[in-house]
Amino acid sequence: MPKILPRKFYAEPTGKLARKLLGCRLVRERRGIRLAGRIVETEAYIGEKDLACHAHVGKTPRTRIMYGPPGVCYVYFTYGMHWLLNVVAEEEGFPAAVLIRALEPLEGLDVMGRLRPGKTALEFCRGPAKLTRALDIRGEHNGADLCRPGASIWIEPAAVGPLRIERTPRIGISRTPEPWRSKPWRFTIKGNHFLSR
């Protein structure tokens, strides 16, 4: 049986959760096959005051998942073609989430190759929209509970201990005003080869 991270793991300040998720294994069970990768890059989006966070507009049909309990998927559609996967953080009522930006592929590489035609393993999950494509994560996973046994998506604990973690500003928010644009809320496993470009 997989060892699924419990809800209390996610009920943390968003930046702390973003760091804790590095090294953990994201697992997607699809048609009885495990597609999995090690989380190597995350970003924290923290509350209504954070102008880069979708919740800065308040509670809407799109953002309501972030206001709910932690340990739930917030999956949204952007640029007319891409799905992005987040994990809801903090206590229920405070809107925040961790964006999963890159994985090091570990299981189900053959299936990932079919879902990412023409790409090498290095490129399967090297970006937030690439990994949702490689793991076949889409809108139907919005609201999926990562803590429920028997689900089609969950996260398993890190296999090894503390990692060398690097902190940088978040990617892709160049139009967001300061000070939010420059907050060092992107976290990576330093030197990992599978980070987004």
Added chain:
DNA sequence: AGCACGATTAACT
């Protein structure tokens, strides 16, 4: 009803 824009990617030059 119409509009501008986006937590991106791939395919260009």
Added chain:
DNA sequence: GTTAATCGTGCTC
């Protein structure tokens, strides 16, 4: 380095 692809969301009229 530049740009098209493509549509849901939230805002304005």
